[in-house]
Amino acid sequence: MRALITNDDGIDSPGLWTLASAAAASGFDVVVAAPATQSSGTSASVAASGENGRVASERRTLPGLDVEAYAVAAHPGLISLIACRGGFGGKPDVVLSGINLGANVGRAILHSGTVGAALTAHINDVTSLAVSLDVGLDGPEPLWDKAGEVVRVVLPMLTEVPAASVLSLNVPNVVDVQGLRWAELARFGTVQSRVDDVGDNEVELVHVYAEESLVPGTDTALLAEGFATLTALRSVERDVSSERALPAWPA
Template sequence: MRVLITNDDGIQSPGLVVLAQVALEAGCDVVVAAPHRQYSGASASLTAKEVDGRLALVDARPPGLPDGVLAFGVKAAPALITFVAAYGAFGERPDLVLSGVNLGANTGRATLHSGTVGAALSSATQGIPALAMSIASAEPQHWETARLVTTHAFAWLREQGADEERVLNVNVPDIPVEQLRGLRPARLASFGAVQARVREKGQDYVTLTYSGVDAEDEPGSDHHLLARGWATATLLTAPYDEPGDTELPSFTGRGDAPVSVDVGSGTVMSAGDDRPSGEIAEEHVEDPAAH
């Protein structure tokens, strides 16, 4: 099984090594491809630094990465890295993607903004299941706890098989292994670990303040359980259409309107023709007066 490892904290982050060690111990073929710099908050952005249309790489690898593991520093957002990996940018297409271990929790609906989770969701849209791992500290002291939880989460993901929409989002408290209460399923909190408020608005500026979230508010949520010594697991899915009986807005246009549009260029094609509207073939129309 081939595993791609990425993150949003950059190629030098120790969290990459934790994921690589877990995948290697499971007998997987591992490749690391991570942003050349910090990309936190990138969500599923597909931004990149290109040179003459080429995705730029840097010669870098995480300190402590086992010898023999191929590593790429990429001048791109993590979601773009997993996107192009699906097409062979870093060798064979991966079977699974591991993203993290992120420096800081990714809990609640604020995971929408996470580059770590964004990379995993981007992978899932390409039919590759993914695991997003985060530890609840900007300067973790207990990597052994993250490694233990990652081992269990990774084993679960492998057992599930190739479900193209599956993303497992896991958060780990930064505490010693002996203090960890375990790993539990959890729902997303209504917001993330930090809440923002507008403090002041001027003509050409807005000032925001940030505050911690009271985990007491939502028992059973990922943030609530994480604050009480539990590692949490939440299943996410890549974007998909919502089936159901809800009536959606619709209307009918002109019957002779163009029926084909090139969505890449915006070129409008004529009805019943495959040429741009400026090149419509003339139709022969009989003159009634001729009879």
């Protein structure tokens, strides 16, 4: 199976290299296409730095990996879209996004470029997996190898799930991971943005830890207990539960 590897931390992220290595070790035919620069928080943005509809890319060599790799002047959502439309050597069977520096949990995953790339693959009929490592704002050194170990456990599942499924995997940054669990999304996430008014028509976004108590069975709670979590996600779909009778118009 052909795997497109991308992320939102950029082509120089050790997490990206770890994910590509895990996929190659699991028998996937790997091609890497990742943002040339940091692109966190871009969600499923299809923005690029190019003009006239052209997106620039540069061939790169990744440490310890003998794979085709590109540094792309675009957000991960657009990179995923390009790949699913046949770019970077042909449509992949799966899109793998990450390994992100920091957890992507709760409904705040809406803003994640890592998850955005996976959801973009989903709406283009490609199965995807977003992977994140739960390293806090002031956390210890990332245990990339431990995250790669969990990835290798999960990758075989991608051949068993329904077509165009999208999974989000979060791995605790601990040596002794307690196991793997399916998880609900928490109400928000472990880190939230606080808006401070600094005057002169400016505001400042300050990242702080969420103060809400952890709800059992959610991704945030299970991560705190030392479990790796898997959540199956849906992308853009119609929600009939909100539909009511429409007013008669025009009269």
